[in-house]
Amino acid sequence: MSISHRGKRWLYALVGLLALGLTACSGDEPQNVLAPVGKYALKEDRLWDLTFMFAAVIFVIVEGVLVFTLVKFRHRPGREAAQFHGNTKLEIILTLIPATILAGIAIPTVKTIFDVAEKPANALEVTVVGHQFWWEFRYTGLGPDGTDVVTANELHIPTGQEVYLTLEGKADDVNHSFWVPRLAGTQDVVPGRENHLLMRADTPDTYWGQCKEYCGLSHANMRQRVIAETPADFQTWLAEQQKPGVKPTGGVAAAGQKAFLANACVGCHTIGGTEAAAEVGPNLTHLASRKVFAGALLELNKENLIKWVSDAPSVKPGSRMPSGVKDLGLSPQDVQDIVTYLLTLK
Amino acid sequence: MSAQEAQVTPVSDHHTSTGLDSVKMAMWAFLGSECLFFGSFISTYLLYRNSVTAGPKPHDVYNIPFTSVSSFVLLMSSLTMVLALSAIQRDDPRQMRVWLLATAMLGMVFISGQIYEFTSFVDEGLHLSTSTFGSSFFVLTGFHGAHVTVGILMLLTLVGMSFFGKLERGSRTVEMVGLYWHFVDIVWIVIFTVVYLIPSNH
């Protein structure tokens, strides 16, 4: 391979990356950073476009000069190397140019840092709690009688409104990082601390995200969705969430509820309207209204729920939810009943 | 380790590029490094001393008069150390041994004081695991104590070597151990002020 070939390889690669930046495809790339939505992600993206352009130009120039030098000054018989030791003027200029470019880039950088950190006036406030390996969302004070609406793994937000997330690290948990790339960059969840993150979606859609800070065995399986709906839809959803859990009217579901309350489940989960009020695991009051569960790892359907309740750790390594069959002593019938019950919790 | 490398290197002193003793330079570099070591521990302590979640707070347990005395003892051991060096520089190994032993004794008094202090703190309910204050206090002062202990070992070794006539170029070796010893003393000067004397918030 000759040297000029090598130069071309780089160029192709670069062009490829540029092309990628331009084609902001979303459909099958739900976590594409370069397909931003809403003002926070867009601000970050605009800064990226600017700095990436500078980087690309510097890259082309410097690598270009390098390759040119290699070609031009390659050894040929009879040519001697020129013996010079430096050129102070040139060196100073070549120091000042990058410094100037960087100083230029620094201004929008600092501005954007402050921009995306500023809390807007009438933002919707939601508390996000990171758990190994799932997300808890609390809509503070939006429940009946000033209680919280609590849900898991699917964050519902209204479109067109800023959302101010308070990322709360539980002191007995570990670091996580809340990230929904198309809506905003990441912020860490640090045990014992509170961080904040702003996002805003302007079009209704389901935005995907994933925990980004390594948090143990199932870090890879700790995902989340943001469901942005029109304000009206959001209110409808909220109204539903404020209700207590559906009471079974007999049959299998009632048996399921009984089994749920009689077994260890009740010691870890909350189901509104029942005596299950523990907060170790996700709030299940409206489990069946969600599309995904277990850290957005599984789609919510009967088959998956059966698998999950029977033996969560085999589905999700390291899950803090014990195996229903092996550890909690559920019979397959119990599992069937409980899952039937859970699926009624719209 | 550097102090032990006391023997002649392939090119001896007067041949070094700077004309300075390599071992001494190594010792100073090592002490520079130690500044970061103790700096990290002291900073940790400063960070945590006021965030006591359980158990006693710093000034519930500190016994300033007691610690002042042991600080004084350590400070004076620096004097005996430098007198030992002075003695060997005058070619008086006997007197050097006396001063070295005195230094080691003072060091041991200091360590005994620390052991007493630790036990009394434990009696008052402050353990390594009680609070961040407990952790950062014990580990900081513990590592200082470990340094003193290593110093005592080196001093006693010097005395022994000198006694059996194995201490070649004694003044240089004594000087190196001395540098280490004074450094440990200096660190205590800082610890005494920052940890004990400066009041905590609560």
Place this chain on the structure above:
Amino acid sequence: MATVAVDQRRRLFARPRATTGPASWFSTVDHKKIGILYGVTAFVFLLIGGAEALAIRTQLATPNNTVLSANTYNQFFTMHGLTMIFLVVMPLGAAFMNYFGPLMIGARDVAFPRLNAFSYWVFVLGGIFIYSSFFLGGAPDGGWFGYAPLNETLPGPGMTFYSLGLQILGIASLAGAVNLIITIINMRAPGMTLMRMPVFIWMTLVTQFLLLFAMPIIAVALFQLMFDRVWQANFFNPANGGDPLLWQHLFWLFGHPEVYIMILPAMGIVSEILPTFARKPIFGYAAVVFSGIAIGFMGWGVWAHHMFAAGLGPVANSAFALSTMFIAVPTGVKIFNWIGTLWGGSLHFRTPMLFALGFIAQFIIGGLSGVLHSIVPSDYQQTDTYFIVAHFHYVLFGGSIFALFGAFYYWWPKVFGRLLSEGLGKLHFWLMFIGFNLAFFPMHIVGLKGMPRRIYTYPSGMGWDFLNFIETIGAFTIAVSVLVFIVNVIRTRKHGEEPGDDPWDARTLEWATSSPPAAHNFDEIPIVTSRDDLWHKKYVEDPEGQPVPVIAGGADAQVEEEGHGHIHLPSPSYFPFVASLGLPVIGWGVVYNKPGVMILGGIVILLGVFGWALEPSVEEV
């Protein structure tokens, strides 16, 4: 110098005298042998760390793959990172600094030969200690920067091994740092002023200062972790007031200087190779040296750029963004001066040169992506994605490892007297170059498509599948290139060309002595009269400033015979090895919380140190 004759019988160990044979490797204090030991050991670790990488890449080749379990994967990526950083790049740097440091400054050995041996043994035993965890209940699995409090809550002994293993390796680095600093300051040949030192020596010096001041910080963090894990202290336990951010600060206070510790020696190597094969002096020597020092200094003020998303607040983030960006300035100076060195030269594309050029081309990419990370709002997106993984492999592999392979090819004939084959070398280079870019360039894109790092599996339908597959192909291409290198080494042992003492017509002092150099390095300590001293002894300038070879025999006129009778070389010693043996023993003692074992280790160290202190460094034979 007067040495008291010591009665041999009273010794615990009879003084080793052999300088050849297998046993002699345990007692050697010769910086060249220690350099070789470092190199071989680190290369073995490269294969191990590389094998872990291949396993990682196999697991990630396709979505929902199950080659590795989550547990194994997490151990592998942690050990891969730790191995590559602490057991490959750092010791490979140490190998070259040890071997060539004294040669390039015209010294007979390092300042403290036994301390040097001690560093090496502590390093090997530290590596063995960490790897023993695989057989003792599980390797570290908290990531190479082991964030708190996960580093405390992870079950199994892995992270305890981490805290003690890195501690042991840190001792090796610290001892090595003191040694090399003093060697460079104090052991230079007459006339070798600071501003005549080869750039590689300068970069070594800066690196060792970074180590000197960075190692104690990580030592403290690791001690705190150890106390937390083994004795229930609360340094990083948020449930009892501990602050996980303290770990992050301490770690990155060490961690960022650490990355410059890994790149500066590589930059030094490149600064030696380029002038040799461009056949002209380095462009702007002073600027290259001072920019290296500047990088070293600035490296202390940027650590929080690893914590942009940790919630430091906009003020701190802005400050660290600025300091980070401006590191590009001194680094740019280096890049420009290297191009200036090539400019006007007569470039010979031998294998070392190819690797050096590969370094420049790829380091620019890695550096530019680094600057993109420093744009905080962009980094909120990039952090902890494969975009970061791409960045640091471009600087670490594309940068450091390429330069180190260049150094292998460049200095091989000096160390072993034989040239590595050019044909295989070029094959190695091109395979590695292609494989590397195939493996790591797509990581930028995958990262921007939202793939986080440290995930053992991923679903399909994210737009990641194809690129991950390509990356895996690239990784295996790299492995093939490494095999080519191994073949080259084996072949060279028997069939390598013996090119004489100065095969590249090079510029610096190591080429002025025989290949391989005698134990005492130089028959006569050279008197240095200029920078690139050897070159100026070989060539004079004609009126146009062009080099003209000195009349034959001129350079050879240096004294051949052993002029001054006996040269005192430090005698071999077992004690550094013995002393170092105690450290892993203490480590195992702490892991299992067995005070008896810890005390045993302490006794071994004391024995070693006392033996060491009581034996003279040079003994009349």
Place this chain on the structure above:
Amino acid sequence: MSQAEHLQEHGHPTPRKYVGVAIVLAILTAIEVTISYIDSLRSILVYVLLVLALVKFELVAAWFMHLRFDNAIFKRLFVTGIVTALLVFGVVLTYFFSHGGPAPSLGG
């Protein structure tokens, strides 16, 4: 040895001098301890104590460790360590204290 010569050039500090320094150190320590009990000084106590500690530090380093008489290289090695430590930990602690100190425990 260069070492000894060096000292001689600058005049060997006599044991008497060393004792003098030690007395000063002792007095400073006494002052430190005393003022730490005086409540009316509380507002400036920290600064006074730090200054006193600095003076003691300096005395030991300069006299007992001979930095006063020795080559500046030694001093530079040491001071570089001290300054690095002060700078980086200054920043770290400033950060922590401006953010309300270590993590307020949010409870389990």
